[in-house]
Amino acid sequence: MIQYAAILLIFIGLYGLLTNRNIIKIIISLNIIEIGLNIFIISIGFVFDGIAPIMTSVNNSSALIYVDPVPQALVLTAIVIGVGTTALGLALAKNIHSKYKTLEIDEVEES
Amino acid sequence: MMNPIFLIAFPLLAAFLSILSKKLAPVLLLLIALLNTVMAIFIPMGIVGIGGFSFPYGINLYVDTYAQIGLLLVNGLFTVIAILNIKKYKAYSSVLLVALTGLNGLLLTGDLFNLFVFLEISGIAAYLITSSNKKPLSTFHYLVMGSVGSSLYLFGLIILYSMFGTLNFMDMIHQIQVASIDYTDLILPFFMMFVGLGVEAKLLPFNSWVKGVLKHSNTLSGPMVAGVYAAAISLVLGRLIHNLFLFEGKLYLVVVVLLVFGIVLGEAMAFASDDVKEILLYSSISQACITALLFVHGVIIWAVYLIIANGISKTLMFLVTNRAEEQTGNAKMDSLQGLFSNNKVIGIAFTIAALSVIGMPLFAGFVIKLNYLTVLAHLDQLVVIAIILLSSIVEGIYFIRLLIKLWYPKDTDIEPIKFHLSYKIILGLMAAVLLVFGTYSAPLNQLDNSIDQVSEEIEVIFHG
Numbered sequence: 233m234i235q236y237a238a239i240l241l242i243f244i245g246l247y248g249l250l251t252n253r254n255i256i257k258i259i260i261s262l263n264i265i266e267i268g269l270n271i272f273i274i275s276i277g278f279v280f281d282g283i284a285p286i287m288t289s290v291n292n293s294s295a296l297i298y299v300d301p302v303p304q305a306l307v308l309t310a311i312v313i314g315v316g317t318t319a320l321g322l323a324l325a326k327n328i329h330s331k332y333k334t335l336e337i338d339e340v341e342e343s
Numbered sequence: 344m345m346n347p348i349f350l351i352a353f354p355l356l357a358a359f360l361s362i363l364s365k366k367l368a369p370v371l372l373l374l375i376a377l378l379n380t381v382m383a384i385f386i387p388m389g390i391v392g393i394g395g396f397s398f399p400y401g402i403n404l405y406v407d408t409y410a411q412i413g414l415l416l417v418n419g420l421f422t423v424i425a426i427l428n429i430k431k432y433k434a435y436s437s438v439l440l441v442a443l444t445g446l447n448g449l450l451l452t453g454d455l456f457n458l459f460v461f462l463e464i465s466g467i468a469a470y471l472i473t474s475s476n477k478k479p480l481s482t483f484h485y486l487v488m489g490s491v492g493s494s495l496y497l498f499g500l501i502i503l504y505s506m507f508g509t510l511n512f513m514d515m516i517h518q519i520q521v522a523s524i525d526y527t528d529l530i531l532p533f534f535m536m537f538v539g540l541g542v543e544a545k546l547l548p549f550n551s552w553v554k555g556v557l558k559h560s561n562t563l564s565g566p567m568v569a570g571v572y573a574a575a576i577s578l579v580l581g582r583l584i585h586n587l588f589l590f591e592g593k594l595y596l597v598v599v600v601l602l603v604f605g606i607v608l609g610e611a612m613a614f615a616s617d618d619v620k621e622i623l624l625y626s627s628i629s630q631a632c633i634t635a636l637l638f639v640h641g642v643i644i645w646a647v648y649l650i651i652a653n654g655i656s657k658t659l660m661f662l663v664t665n666r667a668e669e670q671t672g673n674a675k676m677d678s679l680q681g682l683f684s685n686n687k688v689i690g691i692a693f694t695i696a697a698l699s700v701i702g703m704p705l706f707a708g709f710v711i712k713l714n715y716l717t718v719l720a721h722l723d724q725l726v727v728i729a730i731i732l733l734s735s736i737v738e739g740i741y742f743i744r745l746l747i748k749l750w751y752p753k754d755t756d757i758e759p760i761k762f763h764l765s766y767k768i769i770l771g772l773m774a775a776v777l778l779v780f781g782t783y784s785a786p787l788n789q790l791d792n793s794i795d796q797v798s799e800e801i802e803v804i805f806h807g
């Protein structure tokens with residue numbers, strides 16, 4: 233069920249990306265897409281009633297139900313990359329603002 | 344012992360070290376680029392596990408002739424561009440080292456999620472390289488398109504992971520074969536991954552960033568994006584199309600129609616333009632679509648040769664145009680008219696590259712075009728052949744028109760544009776390669792579609 237919420241978030245982000253003409257809003261839309269995608273990835277590894285995939289003195293049987301740890305590792309990487317891209321996007325936004333004195337794409341002419 | 348991981352690790356280490364000393368950074372860049380090119384020659388073949396995990400667990404690298412050709416091309420062109428730009432763009436040394444890390448990673452990795460990571464690393468480096476154009480909005484546009492593209496790739500990949508429980512490239516292919524799953528179930532993830540890579544590979548209609556980025560490009564960003572990046576991404580896309588996607592049914596139709604439109608529109612836009620850079624960038628869009636089309640039809644070896652010829656030609660042409668533009672202020676045909684009348688060597692090199700792209704006899708492009716058209720004819724792809732031939736005629740017209748303008752000066756005296764001796768030597772050598780393989784094509788016939796060993800490797804691993 234949570235997958236639908238994640239896909240909804242991705243579509244909200246895409247909608248924002250297509251309708252907004254403000255650079256900061258575009259970066260936020262990009263982030264919403266990424267968050268939706270991350271939730272989607274996490275939901276793939278979810279197992280109902282599953283426990284953390286760590287063997288302890290209490291949980292020491294391989295017969296127990298564990299959640300899939302791989303998507304969690306993937307999301308961690310994807311978050312880091314997302315932060316990098318967002319930081320670069322914001323740096324470019326600052327660059328655009330100092331060069332053209334606006335953050336509205338329609339007011340910038342760069343033919 | 345030579346390990347393929349060095350090709351990724353050394354540039355990454357050098358990128359960190361280069362931040363510490365700005366003076367040493369350009370030296371490190373040149374050293375690492377040269378070292379990588381040499382290492383690519385001696386790279387050992389096969390699967391290389393990382394972190395002590397045995398196949399298919401953990402991340403592994405995979406080297407076959409296909410990957411080696413890609414590494415040689417990418418590292419070689421990268422070195423050429425780095426040498427010619429090292430004086431002017433010293434500040435970009437660290438970024439270029441990161442770019443080299445990402446590109447080598449793309450060509451070597453045998454893990455699909457790792458591919459996404461390298462796609463992002465090389466992407467972020469590319470955004471920074473294009474920021475040297477001083478057109479931040481174009482770069483921002485590229486960043487948005489690139490990020491959405493890689494998100495789509497990741498989305499498709501995760502759907503595949505949830506279906507087959509693996510991220511390893513070869514294991515994934517094997518699982519798909521074993522599950523004998525209906526192809527319609529795979530259309531969504533495959534198409535998403537194709538679109539995601541298509542953004543970087545400049546395929547229509549995901550390439551709206553190309554015009555902004557390449558039109559304002561300089562001697563660093565132009566050849567880098569149109570030459571090196573285009574070659575690396577096309578090779579990666581080709582590997583996935585040929586081994587994993589294996590388009591069929593409706594998806595095949597959609598992809599072929601998209602690519603054919605890309606070829607036709609690319610050539611039409613180039614024909615309509617009077618700006619030398621626009622002509623080159625639209626022509627490279629159309630060439631990227633032709634390459635992808637060849638991979639879709641399983642014409643591996645000639646697609647790879649086409650990527651090599653295109654990589655060399657486009658790097659050469661963008662270097663000449665962007666260098667001339669630095670002195671004239673714009674790249675309009677009228678501003679550059681008569682450019683070669685004072686620069687014969689550069690002019691001859693540019694002419695050879697242009698004629699090779701059109702596919703004139705005596706140049707590498709001709710041999711390649713003749714061979715892939717022959718293979719397509721054997722596959723009964725007559726419509727595709729007709730479209731490629733038609734596009735070649737259009738291409739011929741606008742390139743010949745361009746060459747005539749660039750060779751014959753206007754009546755009025757024009758200020759001569761100067762090219763450094765290093766330009767003349769390197770561009771001359773690149774043109775010589777196109778000429779040699781155009782006249783002596785026997786070495787090209789030594790290799791065939793078996794340069795891509797993925798399916799044979801899967802057979803050995805899983806069936807003994």
